[in-house]
Amino acid sequence: MRKTAIIGVGCTKVGEFWDKSLRDLAVEASWKALDQAGVSKVDALYVGSALCQLVQNQGNLGALIADSLSLYGVEVLSVEASDASGALALHEACRAVGSGEVNLALAVGVDKPSDASSADASKALMAGVEQEYLAYTGVNVRGLAAFLHRLYRERFKVSHEEVAAMAVNSHLHASNNPYAQYRNRITVEQVMKSPVIADPLRLLEVSSLGDGAAAVLVCPLEEAGKYAGTPIEVAGAASASGDFILTEAEDMLSFKATRLAAEKAYRRAGITIKDVSLAEVHDCADVIGLISLEDLGLAERGEAAGMAASGKLAVGGSLPTNTMGGLKARGNPGGATSLYQIVEICWQLKGEAGANQVSNAKVGVAQSLGGLYSLAAVTVLRRV
C-alpha cells in the first residue's frame, strides 16, 4: 500500500449553532481543509456522522455533502461508528489513496445534536449501544461510565480527586483553544462540588454534546510536496472491534478494541510507545480517558490517574494528552470528535498549536471509541 499524508485540515468551533445547518458545518470545515492544500476537487469523499439519521433524519449524507461541495461524480461513502465515525472515515480515505485507485480523498466528520430535543439526543446517543438487551434496561451511557469509575477507583486504590484531574487537564488545555466549546479552567475542587449525574460521576467529569465538523485531506505521501499544505504522514491507522456488551468483557477496565487497534497501528507505523510525543484519547468521561491511555500502553495499568494528578498529561509534562481540550472541554460533536483529534495532532506536528505547543512534537497518537466501548480507532501521525 502507498503511504499517505495529510495535506489539509480544518474544523469549525464546537458549540451550539442555531443559524447553521449540518451541511453548513461540513462545508465550512471541508473548505478550510481544501484551501490549506490549495485544491478544490477531490476523487473521493468519506463522511462520518453518528447522529445525522436520528437527529436530522438525514441518511445518504456522503452524497449530500458531495453535492454541497460541488464535487459531482466523486466516489462517496458515509460511515457510522458512533463517536469513532470520523476516524474511520479517515482510515478508509487513507486506504483508498493507499490502494492507488484514488489520489485525493477528503474525510469529513460532522454532527449537529442541537437540532434534537434533549430526549431525542439521549436516544440517539444510545444508538451505539446494544439495543435489545442493554439499552432496553434503561441504563444510559453515563450510568455505565459511573460503574467503571467506581470499579477503577476500587481496583487501583485511586482517589476520586486523582481521576478528576483528567478533566481538569482537559479544561486547562481548552482555555487556549479558540475552537473549544468550554474555555474555562476548572479545579479539582470544582469538579468535586459539581452535581452528581450518575453516582459517583459528577457533571464536570463528562463531555457534553456539541455541534461541529472537522475535515482532513489526504494524498499519497510521495506527492505531498505538490500541494500548498505542510504534509503530515499517516504512519499507521487501524481499528478493531471488541465486546459489544460491556458487561461481557473479561476485564471491564481494559477495552480489547483499543488494545488490538493500537497494536496494529503501532506495527503499521513501525513505532513503539517510546516514540510518542503526544496523545489524544477518548475522554467522554474522565475515567474512560484514563483507561484509554492505559490500553494504548502509554500508562501502566491503574497509573494514568496518578499521571493526570501530577501534571504529566499537561503540555510540558512527560505525556501531553488532549492538548486542545479533549472531548471534555474542546467538546464532543459526535461523529466529528475523532477527526478533531486528528486535526489537533496535525496542528501540534506542524508547530501551529499556539500557547499549547508541545515542543519538538514528532509522533502523535489519536484514539477514539465507538459505542460502549465496542470499537476503537487508533491513528499514528508523524512529522515528515
Added chain:
Amino acid sequence: MRKTAIIGVGCTKVGEFWDKSLRDLAVEASWKALDQAGVSKVDALYVGSALCQLVQNQGNLGALIADSLSLYGVEVLSVEASDASGALALHEACRAVGSGEVNLALAVGVDKPSDASSADASKALMAGVEQEYLAYTGVNVRGLAAFLHRLYRERFKVSHEEVAAMAVNSHLHASNNPYAQYRNRITVEQVMKSPVIADPLRLLEVSSLGDGAAAVLVCPLEEAGKYAGTPIEVAGAASASGDFILTEAEDMLSFKATRLAAEKAYRRAGITIKDVSLAEVHDCADVIGLISLEDLGLAERGEAAGMAASGKLAVGGSLPTNTMGGLKARGNPGGATSLYQIVEICWQLKGEAGANQVSNAKVGVAQSLGGLYSLAAVTVLRRV
C-alpha cells in the same frame, strides 16, 4: 491494487420475519457465505444497512455483527448509502483486500423494516433524500418516481404497458427464486388494473419493503484457489455521486451517478457493454429500472421499455435482467438489496441459478442507486 475474488455468498429469504432479529438475519447470511468458503474467521467486516438506526435505533452495527459472529478484534466498518449500502460495503471490502492490508473480508448487507410501523418505515425510507428542502415539502419516493414515469413516457413516446413490462419480467424470474418475496407471476393487464399509488404509478410497478440479509466473502484473486468456494472475480467496482436533489439534474431521465460509476467500473474491469452477459438493475419502480439500463449503456435512450415488452430482458433474451426477480419481486430489503444483486450474479456465473440459469454467463453487471438517485454503485463480476 491486488485483484479480488468472491469465494462465498449467502442470503436469507426476503420477507417479513417476526421471529428473527436484525442480527439473526445478518448472522444467517454471513454463516452461509463463510461456510461456502470453509472459513470461520475474517480480517475485516463491512456492514451495510440503510434503516438500522431509524428502525431499530441501532447504530455501530458493524461492531454488533462482529460480536454476534464471534469475530473479536477484527476491523469493522458500517456504511450507509440508502439502498446502495450493501454494494458499497462490498466495494470497501474489496479495496481493503486489494490494498494488501487485509486478506479475508466479509461484506454483509442487512435491514429489517418490519420492526417499524408503516409511518416510521416511510420516514426511514425518506432519509436517503434531501431533508431541508425536498422531504420537507411532503413529497415521497413514490411521488418522485411517478413524476419520472410520466416524463419518460412523454419524452420517449412509450406506452404505460411497455414500462410495466419491466415489472412483469421481474415477477417472471422471481417465480423460480426460492429466496424471493413475491413468487407470483403477473401480467401487464394485472399491473394496469392494480391500484394507483401515485398517479400514474400503480402498485404492481414498485418494489415493497422486506426483511433480509445478504453476505459476500472476498479474498485476493490469486489466493482464491485455497478456499472451498468457486471464485468469481470482482473485475471492477466503482461508485459515484450525482445531483442530490433530483429536480436540479440537467436531465431527470438520466442519472449522472450511474453513468459515471458505470464508466469507471467498466474501465477498471477492462470490459465494454458487448461483454455483458446479464444485468441486475435498481428497479425500485419499473421506470427507474429502465432508466438504469439506459444509463449503464445496455439500452439506447428510451428503448429499454421496448426491450422489456419484447422479452429481451427475460432469461433467454438478449440481455437477461434482474434474473432472480429484482427489487420488484425478489424484494427490497433496504441496505441488503444491492448485495442480493451480487449474490444472484454469482449464482449465475457459477451455474447455480437453477431454472433461471443464463447459458454461458461470463460477465454480470450490478447497479444500485442510493437516495433519489444521488449515488450509484456499479459492480462488474466475471467468471474466472
